[in-house]
Amino acid sequence: MSGVAKINIVESAAELKSLLNEQKTGTGKERVQALYLLKTNQVSSVKHLALVLGRSRITVQRWLRLYRDGGVEAMLKVPQRTGRPRLIPEWAIARLQSELADPEGFNSYQEVVVWLDAVLDIKVSYDVVYYLVHNVLQAKLKVPRPKSEKLDPLVQEKFKTKLASIIESLISTGVSGLKIIERIRYWCQDETRLGLKTIGGKKLTANGVKPIGLVQWDFLTYWLYGLVEPQTGNSFFWEFSHLDAACCERFFG
Numbered sequence: 001m002s003g004v005a006k007i008n009i010v011e012s013a014a015e016l017k018s019l020l021n022e023q024k025t026g027t028g029k030e031r032v033q034a035l036y037l038l039k040t041n042q043v044s045s046v047k048h049l050a051l052v053l054g055r056s057r058i059t060v061q062r063w064l065r066l067y068r069d070g071g072v073e074a075m076l077k078v079p080q081r082t083g084r085p086r087l088i089p090e091w092a093i094a095r096l097q098s099e100l101a102d103p104e105g106f107n108s109y110q111e112v113v114v115w116l117d118a119v120l121d122i123k124v125s126y127d128v129v130y131y132l133v134h135n136v137l138q139a140k141l142k143v144p145r146p147k148s149e150k151l152d153p154l155v156q157e158k159f160k161t162k163l164a165s166i167i168e169s170l171i172s173t174g175v176s177g178l179k180i181i182e183r184i185r186y187w188c189q190d191e192t193r194l195g196l197k198t199i200g201g202k203k204l205t206a207n208g209v210k211p212i213g214l215v216q217w218d219f220l221t222y223w224l225y226g227l228v229e230p231q232t233g234n235s236f237f238w239e240f241s242h243l244d245a246a247c248c249e250r251f252f253g
Contacts, residue, residue, distance in 0.1 A: 023076075025078075088116070096132075101205070103212040105144075109134070112133055137206065142204075144202070
C-alpha cells in the first residue's frame with residue numbers, strides 16, 4: 001500500500017482550495033480534492049483517501065502518479081478520446097445546418113438521408129440522421145407558413161417600395177394643408193379567401209427557423225372584399241369570385 005508521505009504537494013492548502021472552486025467538471029473536483037485532503041493531513045494513506053473519495057486505490061494512485069510526473073496540470077489534463085471517426089464529418093454537418101436554416105427545409109428525416117447520399121455522397125442510416133438532426137442540431141418538424149407558387153418576389157418588393165412613397169406623400173400633404181386632411185376618410189381594406197384549405201405536411205428546419213411550404217391554390221373557393229372605417233365603425237363587404245385587377249376595380253369603383 002502506498003503511503004501519503006511519498007507525495008510532495010507543492011501547492012498550499014489555500015491555493016488548492018481556490019483551484020477546487022475553479023473546477024467545472026466532477027473529475028477535476030475529485031482530483032484537486034484528493035490533493036487538498038493529503039495536504040491538510042485529513043487522510044492517513046492512499047487507501048484511506050480512496051475510501052473517502054469512493055474510488056479504487058488503483059485509480060487514486062494513477063492520479064498521484066500524474067501529479068508526480070507533471071504537477072497539477074498533468075493531473076487535470078483530460079486525455080484525448082480515441083474512437084471510430086464520425087459517420088457524418090464536421091464539414092457535412094455544417095452543410096446540413098446551412099440547409100436546415102433555409103425556410104424551405106426538408107419534408108422529412110428520410111429526405112435528409114437521401115440528400116446526404118445524393119449531394120454529399122455520405123451513406124448513413126435513418127437512425128443516425130434522426131439522432132443528429134433531432135437531438136444534436138435541435139431541428140424539428142413544424143407546420144409551414146403557406147406561400148403561393150405564383151408569388152413573384154420582385155412584384156412584392158415593388159409594392160412595398162411604392163406603398164412607402166404613397167404614405168410619405170400623404171404625410172407631407174397633411175403637414176402642409178390641414179384642410180385637405182379633414183376631408184380624408186380613413187378606411188382599412190383587406191381580402192380573404194373562403195373555402196377548403198390545402199392540407200400541408202410539416203417541414204424540417206433548424207431551431208428558430210419558421211418553415212415555408214409552397215402550395216398551389218387550385219380549388220373551388222370565393223373571395224370576400226371588405227372595408228372598415230375605424231373612426232365611425234362603418235363597413236362594406238362584397239363577395240367576388242377572384243382576387244384580380246377586374247374584381248378590385250369593380251369593388252373600389
